Amino acid sequence: MLDLTIDGHVHTRLCHHAVGEMEDYVLVAEERGLKQLFFLEHLERGIQYFERTWLTEADFDEYFRCGRELKEKYRETLQVGLGVEVGYNPQRREELLEALAAREWERIGISYHFMVVAGQHYNLVSRRSENLLALGKLGLEYVLSAYFATLLEAVEILPGQVVCHLDAAMRHHPEVRLEASHYRQIEEILAAMARRGMALEINASGMARRGQPYPAREIIFEAVRRGIPLTAGSDSHRPEDVGGFADLAAWLVVQGIPGISAA
Ligand SMILES: [Zn+2]
Numbered sequence: 001m002l003d004l005t006i007d008g009h010v011h012t013r014l015c016h017h018a019v020g021e022m023e024d025y026v027l028v029a030e031e032r033g034l035k036q037l038f039f040l041e042h043l044e045r046g047i048q049y050f051e052r053t054w055l056t057e058a059d060f061d062e063y064f065r066c067g068r069e070l071k072e073k074y075r076e077t078l079q080v081g082l083g084v085e086v087g088y089n090p091q092r093r094e095e096l097l098e099a100l101a102a103r104e105w106e107r108i109g110i111s112y113h114f115m116v117v118a119g120q121h122y123n124l125v126s127r128r129s130e131n132l133l134a135l136g137k138l139g140l141e142y143v144l145s146a147y148f149a150t151l152l153e154a155v156e157i158l159p160g161q162v163v164c165h166l167d168a169a170m171r172h173h174p175e176v177r178l179e180a181s182h183y184r185q186i187e188e189i190l191a192a193m194a195r196r197g198m199a200l201e202i203n204a205s206g207m208a209r210r211g212q213p214y215p216a217r218e219i220i221f222e223a224v225r226r227g228i229p230l231t232a233g234s235d236s237h238r239p240e241d242v243g244g245f246a247d248l249a250a251w252l253v254v255q256g257i258p259g260i261s262a263a
């Protein structure tokens with residue numbers, strides 16, 4: 001059962017690549033009849049990239065200050081959750097674990113965004129040509145195998161509750177395609193998630209891009225078969241996308257996956 005009255009994944013201007021104040025997101029969530037909204041802001045450590053697309057510790061201070069005010073202000077109508085989307089970096093495990101332990105997150109979502117190539121990080125989910133070229137040169141099969149292997153490590157090491165956009169790596173590359181070996185890796189990830197009691201995010205941002213969420217249908221079914229809970233996220237980077245689950249809701253009906261929808 002997928003509860004679409006909860007949006008479990010939104011960003012704000014604090015991450016430097018989204019727009020809107022936290023309160024703008026809360027207001028849209030209320031207007032759309034959601035009962036719960038989780039901010040899931042980007043935390044990364046040790047990434048060598050040409051711009052910063054994550055929060056500093058000072059940004060996170062502001063995030064908690066503002067978030068706690070909003071929780072109180074809207075508590076009659078909306079449950080506001082203050083979470084984090086932690087981007088795994090196998091070179092900085094200890095630092096990531098320390099940063100996670102240092103605050104009271106209400107949800108920890110696990111992602112793996114940046115892969116290192118010759119000392120430089122490239123974003124696996126970006127549509128920028130620099131990223132697509134550098135990673136594409138390594139070969140998509142290799143990049144995806146490395147992505148899933150590292151994501152498995154993240155699931156085994158990080159204290160998360162949700163795995164975000166599981167199959168979104170290289171989503172903007174025109175030749176992206178999963179091989180049988182990748183599906184075997186995904187099964188290992190799902191097994192580790194089940195063991196560790198983690199949920200699978202059904203990321204609605206895939207609907208507009210490819211007509212199904214992240215992850216794809218067969219992965220969702222395999223997760224359900226293994227008893228892994230599902231949780232919906234819009235991955236909004238602008239307030240108007242909060243709770244944008246209409247296409248996802250229709251798709252779930254066609255697939256026969258039961259869900260609860262917002263008003
Ligand atoms: Zn983002």
Ligand SMILES: [Zn+2]
Pocket residue numbers: 085111113164165
């Ligand atoms: Zn992400």
